[in-house]
Amino acid sequence: MSFKESIQLNTQLGYFEGEIPVNYQYTLGIAGTKFFETLMNEGQFVASECKTCGVKTIYPLIYCEECFSAIDTYVPVGLEGELYSFTKCYRDYQGKEYQTPHLIGLIRFEGIKGGIIHRLGIDDKEVHIGMKVKAKLKPAKERNGTLEDILYFEKS
Amino acid sequence: MGYRKVAIVGAGITKFVRRAQETGPEMAYLASKMALDQAGLKLKDVEMITLGSAPDAFDGVHMKGEYLLSGAGGNNKPYIRNFVGGGTGVFAPIHGWIHVASGACDVCLVVCSEKMSSCHPHPQGAFLTIFDHTTEQPLKPTLIWIFALEMRRYMETYGLSKADVARVAVKNKNNALDHPSAQVAEAVTLEDVLNSEVLAEPVNRLDISPASDGAAAVVLASEDVAKRLTDKPVWIDGVGWNLDTSYWATKDLYYPRYVEKAARMAYEMAGITEPHKQIQVAEPYDPFDYKELHHMEGLLLCERGEAARLTAEGYTARSGNLPTCPSGGALGVGNPIAATGLMKVIEIFLQLREEAGKRQIPGKPRVGVAQAWGDLMQVGTVIVLRR
Ligand SMILES: [Zn+2]
Numbered sequence A: 001m002s003f004k005e006s007i008q009l010n011t012q013l014g015y016f017e018g019e020i021p022v023n024y025q026y027t028l029g030i031a032g033t034k035f036f037e038t039l040m041n042e043g044q045f046v047a048s049e050c051k052t053c054g055v056k057t058i059y060p061l062i063y064c065e066e067c068f069s070a071i072d073t074y075v076p077v078g079l080e081g082e083l084y085s086f087t088k089c090y091r092d093y094q095g096k097e098y099q100t101p102h103l104i105g106l107i108r109f110e111g112i113k114g115g116i117i118h119r120l121g122i123d124d125k126e127v128h129i130g131m132k133v134k135a136k137l138k139p140a141k142e143r144n145g146t147l148e149d150i151l152y153f154e155k156s
Numbered sequence B: 001m002g003y004r005k006v007a008i009v010g011a012g013i014t015k016f017v018r019r020a021q022e023t024g025p026e027m028a029y030l031a032s033k034m035a036l037d038q039a040g041l042k043l044k045d046v047e048m049i050t051l052g053s054a055p056d057a058f059d060g061v062h063m064k065g066e067y068l069l070s071g072a073g074g075n076n077k078p079y080i081r082n083f084v085g086g087g088t089g090v091f092a093p094i095h096g097w098i099h100v101a102s103g104a105c106d107v108c109l110v111v112c113s114e115k116m117s118s119c120h121p122h123p124q125g126a127f128l129t130i131f132d133h134t135t136e137q138p139l140k141p142t143l144i145w146i147f148a149l150e151m152r153r154y155m156e157t158y159g160l161s162k163a164d165v166a167r168v169a170v171k172n173k174n175n176a177l178d179h180p181s182a183q184v185a186e187a188v189t190l191e192d193v194l195n196s197e198v199l200a201e202p203v204n205r206l207d208i209s210p211a212s213d214g215a216a217a218v219v220l221a222s223e224d225v226a227k228r229l230t231d232k233p234v235w236i237d238g239v240g241w242n243l244d245t246s247y248w249a250t251k252d253l254y255y256p257r258y259v260e261k262a263a264r265m266a267y268e269m270a271g272i273t274e275p276h277k278q279i280q281v282a283e284p285y286d287p288f289d290y291k292e293l294h295h296m297e298g299l300l301l302c303e304r305g306e307a308a309r310l311t312a313e314g315y316t317a318r319s320g321n322l323p324t325c326p327s328g329g330a331l332g333v334g335n336p337i338a339a340t341g342l343m344k345v346i347e348i349f350l351q352l353r354e355e356a357g358k359r360q361i362p363g364k365p366r367v368g369v370a371q372a373w374g375d376l377m378q379v380g381t382v383i384v385l386r387r
Helices: A029-042 B022-037 B086-102 B124-130 B144-156 B163-179 B190-195 B221-229 B257-270 B289-298 B308-313 B336-353
Strands: A044-049 A055-057 A072-079 A078-090 A098-108 A116-119 A132-137 A152-155 B004-011 B048-052 B079-082 B107-115 B196-201 B211-223 B234-243 B279-284 B367-374 B379-385
Touching: A029 A044, A029 A072, A055 B124, A152 B336, B004 B022, B004 B086, B004 B336, B022 B107, B022 B211, B048 B336, B048 B367, B079 B086, B079 B144, B079 B163, B079 B367, B086 B124, B086 B211, B086 B336, B086 B367, B086 B379, B124 B144, B144 B279, B144 B289, B163 B190, B163 B308, B190 B234, B190 B289, B196 B289, B196 B308, B196 B379, B211 B221, B211 B336, B234 B367, B257 B289, B257 B367, B257 B379, B289 B308, B289 B367, B336 B367, B336 B379
Parallel strands: B048 B079, B048 B107, B279 B367
Antiparallel strands: A044 A055, A044 A072, A078 A098, A078 A132, A098 A116, A132 A152, B004 B211, B004 B234, B107 B211, B234 B379, B367 B379
8 A cells, every 4th residue: 555644635645526416305204204293283202102012112113123013103202201321522523622512312201112312401410310301392383393393301 | 056945925015206205214114014914924934134225325324224224124133235236126135045045044034125315406416426536527427428328339339229229118118007116107109208308318318217216025935934835936046146347438338248147147047048938028127228128138038239129029018929027117117226126026026926917928927037237337136036
């Protein structure tokens, strides 16, 4: 290999610029549409419920991961859960330092498989695994059926 | 040769559409569930799973194999993604065959799912980086003008007219009128194809298959399991695959020798010595109309340069001596890349079981071949089925 340790930039080696010139419009899917429409219109979470084996899953699915039955039943879950784990993050995905560190948590719901990962609006001296938390949503008229309809999870 | 016998015992296929509301995993589930139901099996009966899907950049999801995992029933099972670009849809059941023929398992689920509609403004943007970054990409090539070079050279070599080639699009789009999954079935005429918008000479819009969303799945089983499950197993008699150089500009363009090599590999395994006599139905890959002709020749179903004449004579119609793309093909049913190839395998499966409904060809076919092609115009994947 002719890699030269002294060279720091590809531009010094002879190069062509390139890119993949596309962006993406991901559909929510059948179960995702149910979840985000309910969040937007009713201000709460739903899980999918398998009528064959009883497993409930969040985010919902149109099929049961356990027994592979088709699912078209969705049950309300409310907005309250329990903090399963958390982290305090200092830099973004491009390595840039956040102005204020971000607190991110994984929230689980009683009797439900899966969970929601989101920002935490909790003082970092108070945050701890197992604490009860509740989603703080945008006001109803500002919601548009996306993950950003959830502002953060706070102490409940 | 030491391989175990492997049969297809169930198949499932979603509608092919330009824009599905379903996510990739949801589509994978719908096809997988249909295939399992047809085979009379539950997911717990499936020992291994192989998943085929085209480049990640179409869905905009890296690690697409993992993304599609649970929809394809792969959680907590030996599961792997296979990939040879546009050839993936026929390679996927070959990969499943390897699983079962080797004795690694008795039941393998094969799933192909593709969602091209996420890609905006058009999947052509994602195709750009399949080309060489220094010698081709700076020209901002599209697949269409690359194919236009190949199509013109093919036409020139054998003295073919646009109409000679366009008859394939007419046949396939009309055939697709009888396919319940079809996206672009149309009772088009030769004039319609010839008068459609020119995209890159000599390619017109109706010479090309569309971008699509869709999924397909088959269940493969070893001999004793297959015989227990169904009295109509369809056996995988031969498989072949082959890749030519990635420096595609070095190729002659008018003959797909990599398809011939893949076909010879499959035919040898299947004991086929005179393909045009021993094969009664074929699904050559037809993303462009000229490609069906190209591939008929590569599959040794006719002499080089003869495919267009045979098409004009009705030899490849459903009522002809050797029906090609009785499904309607990519040109008529749609082209969700990997799912298209598997749709073709499923068509042969249904034709041999005489379960193709209005698409059923006469004469109780016993042997059929399906083929896909792709990567950078360099891969041939071939599977021979027998009832
Ligand atoms: Zn279940």
